[in-house]
Amino acid sequence: MLKNYQAGTFFDEMVDQLGNPKPHYESFYQLIRQISNDELREKHETAQLSFLRQGITFTVYNDAGGTERTMPFDFVPIIITNEQWMKIERGMQQRMEALNLFLDDIYHEQEIVKDGIIPEDLITDNPNYYKKQVSGLEIPLKNHIFLAGIDLIRDENGEYRVLEDNLRNPSGMSYVFQNRYVMRQVYPELFFQHSIRTLEHQFKDLHGALISHAPTNRTGQPCAVLLTPGMYNSAYYDHVFLAQQMGIELVEGRDLVVKDDIVYMKTIRGLKQVDIIYRRIDDDFLDPEAFRPDSALGVSGLLRAYRKGNVAILNGIGNGVADDKAMYAYVPDMIRYYLNEEPIIKNVETYFLRDPEQLDYVLDHLEELVIKNVGASGGYDMLIGPHSTEEERSVFRRKIIETPSQYIAQPTIKLSRAPAYQKGEFYPCHVDLRVFVMNGTESHVLPGGLSRVALKKGSLVVNSSQGGGGKDTWVLAEGGMNHA
Structure with a gap:
């Protein structure tokens, strides 16, 4: 079934330009060839059902209200060599330190x-700069x-580049573990033939980083607690x-109360003091006293307790000023400024539309570029030049001229691809990788991360809310037996 699979003009994770498997994929490639088509179909179904049974869903919001979906899973893993991973790890720790x-x-x-x-x-x-608070x-x-x-992509030369930083409430870590669980359950014969860095002790590290605050x-x-x-x-x-x-309590705003700035x-046994809040609520909704008075999700007086040093709030309030798409362009400068080092993993080249020269260039080349709203996420308010119509481009041209500082532009990168198995066939799909970095007394990078894949044929959007799926990510261990 892989016979007809071609890398095309893109950098492919698994095969070279001649269609031969790369050395670190060789044994995986040979193993798949031994599995019959019917067996692959059956395993694919079992994998999707496993997600459904465990209730692993997310909600897609659209005009018709919200619908629950499972994240489609693709069994061809992204395999990263130990050497490549060590570079990613160093690059992520450097970036986090500077940010x-x-x-x-x-x-x-x-x-x-x-x-x-x-x-x-x-x-x-920046609306996410909370100077007063x-x-x-x-x-x-x-x-x-x-x-x-941190979202990474690989360009046409196979170089890793940072696409964006998520420093507020990055989600998706649970999928990393669930993808691994499904891979072990449904494809054990593929999994146990490889020596892969384990995910086993990661929650101990995450909990340790949490408690250190x-x-x-x-x-x-x-x-x-997790709010x-x-x-x-x-x-x-x-x-x-x-x-x-x-092993921490999951709470909502109504489960917490502030008394005497604590x-x-x-x-059921009365009140218990809380020292650390890992919050998954946006800044604006955290405390109706300090932010939006209409917030029913937050805790009144929380900010007073925070300012007095009686409680830690993670991630920090006001982080959004550092991870928007306009600030992204300056991260390499931050690395040079604070650390006196060159970035280990580079950004994607970015045009700043507040600069008149760059603005003119972008307006003349809309059909070649990707335009992004600096405040939007999830693939919304975005123009992918080569895939756009004349009408879509003129709408964006107007928007850019009106508020140039609201947009950035980037070249359409030839995102790397990897095989995906869908509807009984293998075809190449674009992939990216979200790497999770935990920071406490020391910094620790989760080995692997969430590989997201644009499952619609020809699509460039890997977001799960727009039809993307997930893959397991294997970081090969340095020799030794499998311990995943």
């Missing part, structure tokens, strides 16, 4: 602005980013899974 120093700087001295590296209005005009705060470990999800004035065992907006949130499965695996959780 965290940047967040600490702009809520304190703003040296990077004074030194002319980043234009001040990019920070002050966060300025001057001393937070545990000076760490604003407890968990980050306990306020300094707390003695005894700190109490941590969710509730079951109607599209990532609710993620919240439940992470709370369970870390946060308590209501329990």
